[in-house]
Amino acid sequence: MENLIEISELRKSFGPLVAVDGVSLQIRRGEVLGFLGPNGAGKSTTMKMITGFIAPTSGSVRVCGHDVATDPIAAKRCIGYLPEGAPAYGEMTPADFLDFIADIRELRGAQKEARIREIVGKIHLEHVMNQTIDTLSKGFKRRVGLAQAILHDPQVLVLDEPTDGLDPNQKHEVRSLIGEMAPNKAIVISTHILEEVDALCTRTAIIARGRLLFSGTPTELEARSRYHNAVTLTVAAAQFDAVSAALSALPAVSTVEARGAGATRRQLTVIPRDGQAIIETVQQTGRASGWAFDELYVESGHLDEVFRTITTTAGNAGEVTRT
Amino acid sequence: MSRIGTLFAREFRGYFATPVAYVFIVIFLFLTGLFTFYMGGFYERSQADLEPFFRYHPWLYMLLIPAISMRLWSEERKSGTIELLMTLPVSLLEVVLGKFLAAWAFTAIALALTFPIWVTANYLGNPDNTVIAAGYLGSLLMAGGFLAIGACISALTKNQVIAFVVSFVICFAFNLSGFPLVLDFFRGWAPQAIVDVIGSFSFLTHFTSIQKGVIDLRDIIYFATLIAFWLYANMLAIEAKKSS
DSSP: OEEEEEEEEEEEEEEEEEEEEEEEEEEETTTTEEOOOTTTTTTTHHHHHHSSSOOOEEEEETTEEEEEESSSSHHTTTTTEEOOTTTTTTTTOOOHHHHHHHHHHOOOOOHHHHHHHHHHHHHTTTGTTTTTTGOOOHHHHHHHHHHHHHOOOEEEEEEETTTTTTOHHHHHHHHHHHHOOOHGEEEEESSHHHHHHHHOSSSEEEEEEEEEEEOOOHHHHTTTTTTTTTTEEEGGGGGHHHHHHHHHHHHTTEEEEEEEOSSSSEEEEEEGGOOOOOHHHHHHHHHHHHOOOOOOEEEOOHHHHHHHHHHEEEETTOOOEEO | HHHHHHHHHHHHHHHHHTTHHHHHHHHHHHHHHHHHIIOOOTTTTTOOOHHHTTTTTTHHHHHHHHHHHHHHHHHHHHSSHHHHHHHHSHHHHHHHHHHHHHHHHHHHHHHHTHHHHHHHHHSOOOOHHHHHHHHHHHHHHHHHHHHHHHHHHHOOOSSSHHHHHHHEEEEHHHHHHSHHHHHHHHHSSOOOOHHHHHHOOOHHHHHHHHHHTTTOOHHHHHHHHHHHHHHHHHHHHHHHHOOO
8 A cells, every 4th residue: 555644854943942853654545643742742743744834844744645845735635634723714604614625625516515515414513504613612613623624535634633622422423433534545643542542543653852752553552561461350358468479479470569449359450571461370370279350351551651651761762663 | 826716705705704894994984084074175175186085095094904904814823724724725825815815805895985985076076087096096006005014014923913013103104204204214324325215115105196196107016016025025924933
């Protein structure tokens, strides 16, 4: 599959401040790339350079084969972009606004009507079409922004925090919408919400202090967690100390952490050494000792913990991890 | 070209979506009437021409045009829509022209709505209508000049009040650049040639000659160049400031 977005050695500095520092990424058709990073990490700046809003200090971006710096109009034609905060002209109604976007995107006549109707139906804007955007709730404003971005069925979709400010139902809707479009497009989303990466993305890129620190699948990201392949189990409170001691003694186990404490039941997480699979060993030990587990499951890894580790420590090494 | 049309239409309708347009038109018509009849002595002069009407246009525009132009870019920058606009498949020149032309068309409408005064002059006497047409042309060109200045200043700030005040001061300076008030400021340190150039920048001088019915190509070129210069500065300002 071809690369729809090619970013090479992208760098942007604002005076002495380096916002983006040598980011290189390729995004293929069918991929959903989740951009993760703390606030001010350079996510939005990178997106602004992909979409041609700001020019990079050095490096280049090609979208659908068009260089954003030398052929901006052609590149912008195949991008749909939802900027941070979903800005829209407040004094316009969604109907007028989408009509304007359709005109600029060179949709004409019956095709334009059909396309607007389709998107409005998909995003559920029917009931607010004739209300000014200023009077809409945050959720609706965001949906208007999303409608604007996908109106011309772009090959490349860049969404800066598409689900920010939406309620759980709306989040779910937007995610399934993105999932639906994913096979035919290259999609870049930025988010603070780690679960979103799991739910939506085929690949994640972690960026902090302007540097790309990780690029790989969400599963690979989880595999870096110390909780990867850890086993969490619930036992009777009376047995807790015995279980804890026995499991700690196993060679494959690194540590045992106590979690939520109850009066009669206690939960503990068994963390393996070097991420090896320990579920078998734990079960065997349990059977041999005759413990009754109320609950027993394997953890895939804690994204938030990996995220913290990568963004707070790995920056010093400055190494891009590719997998 | 059609993209300029689309941008123009959106911008133009924007004026009428808020009370801005109506307030502007009403105040403009009220003040032109006031100046023409009271300060200009339209009746007392007993002359069938619109000189007392056009005489005050530079001063009215100086005050009212910055009120139109202040929101052109400040608003886009403040609300973040500039990011949306500049990532659509349009060039910067198209956006700058679309916005400027919409604002200009809007002032043209306000100016056209002063037609009762032309009707009055024709009812009361036999004015030279070609001179009046020249007056309207000059007035429109001058409005374009003020608008181009205001658009550029608006691109430099997110704050509409600052955009208004700075545009007002620059428009004021352009109006008066042939007068000692402005020239003395330069005389002390600038060579005479520069002082002369500044003196020749006066909107008043160029407007007055057109308004008298003398359509000199140099006056037209003056306004056209001035508009082009400020719109070019507008583009540079957007490039420099859009992301901050």
